[in-house]
Amino acid sequence: MVPPMASPLRPLLLILLAALACHAAGGSRTHYGHAHGLGVNYGRVADDIPPPRRSVQLLRAAGAGSVKIYDANATVLRALSGTRLTVSIMVPNEIIVDLAASHAAADAWVAANLLPYLPTTRVKYLLVGNEVLSDTSAATTVWPRIVPAMENLHRSLRKRGVSRVKISTTLAMDALVTGAFPRPPSAATFRPDIAETVMRPLLRFIQGTNSYYFVDAYPYFAWAGSNGTVPLDYALFQSGPTRYVDPGTGLTYTNLLDEMLDAVGAAMSKLGHGGVRIAIAETGWPNGGDYDQIGASVRNAALYNRNLAARFAKNPGTPARPGARMPVFVFSLYNEDLKPGPGTERHWGIYYPNGTAVYEIDLAGRRPLSAYPPLPAAENDTPYKGPIWCVLAAKKLNETAVGDALTYACGQGNGTCDAIQPGGHCFQPNTGKAHASYAFNSYWQQLRKTGATCYFNNLAEQTIKDPSYGSCKFQSSLG
Ligand SMILES: *[C@@H]1O[C@H](CO)[C@@H](O)[C@H](O)[C@H]1NC(C)=O
Ligand SMILES: *[C@@H]1O[C@H](CO)[C@@H](O)[C@H](O)[C@H]1NC(C)=O
Ligand SMILES: *[C@@H]1O[C@H](CO)[C@@H](O)[C@H](O)[C@H]1NC(C)=O
Ligand SMILES: *[C@@H]1O[C@H](CO)[C@@H](O)[C@H](O)[C@H]1NC(C)=O
Ligand SMILES: *[C@@H]1O[C@H](CO)[C@@H](O)[C@H](O)[C@H]1NC(C)=O
Helix, strand or coil, X not given: CCCCCCCCCCCCCCCCCCCCCCCCCHHHHHCCCCCCCCXXXXXXCXXXXXXXXXXXXXXXXXXXXEEEECCCCHHHHHHCCCCCCEEEEEECHHHHHHHHHCHHHHHHHHHHHCHHHCCCCEEEEEEEEECHHHCHHHCCCCHHHHHHHHHHHHHHHHHCCCCXXXXXXXXXXXXXXXXXXXXXXXXXXXXXXXXXXXXXXXXXXXXXXXCEEXXXXXXXXXXXXXXXCCCHHHHCCCCCCCCEECCCCCCEECCHHHHHHHHHHHHHHHCCCCCCXXXXXXXXXXXXXXXXXXXXXXXXXHHHHHHHHHHHCCCCECCCCECCCCCEEEECCECCCCCCCCHHHHCCCCECCCCCECCCCCCCCCCCHHHCCCCCCCCCCCCCCCCCEEEECCCCCCHHHHHHHHHHHHCCCCCCCXXXXXXXXXXXXXXXXXXXXHHHHHHHHHHHHHXXXXXXXXXXXXXXXXXXXXXXXXXXXXX
């Protein structure tokens, strides 16, 4: 899926450099911590996060009721054993074709990755594939195999007498023609390239097995991409007087998430499956980002997730489906440092990697909003208008990796590294670090319009302080 509709899970662009204990719950949290709260996505694309056992403690401290993991990792599944947390396991995209190909492959997967942990690990959903329908390169190979893989897994579970585990897949909002911001909701339809071939059999399977349609729904991206036409508070569930009335149904909306969910429901209805239940596989709000990204702050992330928890604790449903019960998973447990793309991608956590809460939250939604301590002010709710540069990050760095990134940057664009050649204005100081900063900036200024990010495997960062010196001028984002 592509920005601005991208889910945080998906690397944004190919132009990136290739491949790559104390929680702040405080005493107050124990007071509210017993109810079954929202689920949390336990993403692990990071090299500095706590081990699984500690992570389970942090999940519980935040009041999580369930957890979703991105692969059937044995250590993680064991750490969840004996807890009250229910577990959703994602079946990786890469093995869908194999699972679809034979009963034996599905049997083997279930035997190796699921049965050893039941019933002490309370697995509830198997989610076959992560936003596969957003990846058009998989259109002829994986898309037609998703439902057959789900059917084979379903058959394997039946054969082994496992009746409690439901099967589904996760889909981004781009399964709809209108993408991240489908307004009006009632007009939404599934994309023509998937509607009959994938969605119809998928919905039939989900309905027949009484499972859920799992959607990744991010009001953040819809709001950030709306160019100021949607009030921030409407995205944060504190709309005040803001309302949207769907002209097709007359239904009144008080927040963006409801619009997105009802759009999915409307698209289902058009395929004759309006009764399929919806779950939210991922939602959330980034607690930080780059200077050229708006609205990503601790304040907004805390408000979004706290309001989400308080709201869903009451099972409100949506205007089109009042009272509907809906499993919801917040993205994400940690800020994940190894996720490529813009800065927001690495800032969805409710915890920092050191286990400190980014902000206090009771995912069970019982704590009144007024009972939280004050939040820091938001400083980026409107676009930053000043100049921005991209430089080597100010932290301890692996010199080999910096050298590799420098070489990569210099190979992109036109004349990217001319100024750091011998005799160039920026040749001195002749150090890898100085040259890397120049090259990163030169690369980013040329290519950011086509989606390049200031990332370089976490070696680069944006700055609003002009890095130019002497006769060496760094181009800024203002040209
Ligand atoms: C599972 O997670 C543990 C803990 O992070 C890690 O050490 C291990 O390598 C993972 N196993 C696999 C097969 O990825
Ligand atoms: C965003 O809004 C501004 C001011 O209303 C307008 O000038 C600009 O063209 C809009 N940009 C997009 C991409 O819609
Ligand atoms: C944990 O990390 C955050 C973010 O880097 C920092 O602000 C905080 O002080 C750290 N907490 C501890 C206990 O080290
Ligand atoms: C430093 O980076 C290189 C190249 O990316 C990598 O092969 C090496 O393992 C890294 N060293 C450390 C200590 O992380
Ligand atoms: C580099 O120059 C070529 C030829 O003039 C042009 O097609 C291309 O778009 C330029 N690339 C960038 C990143 O400016």
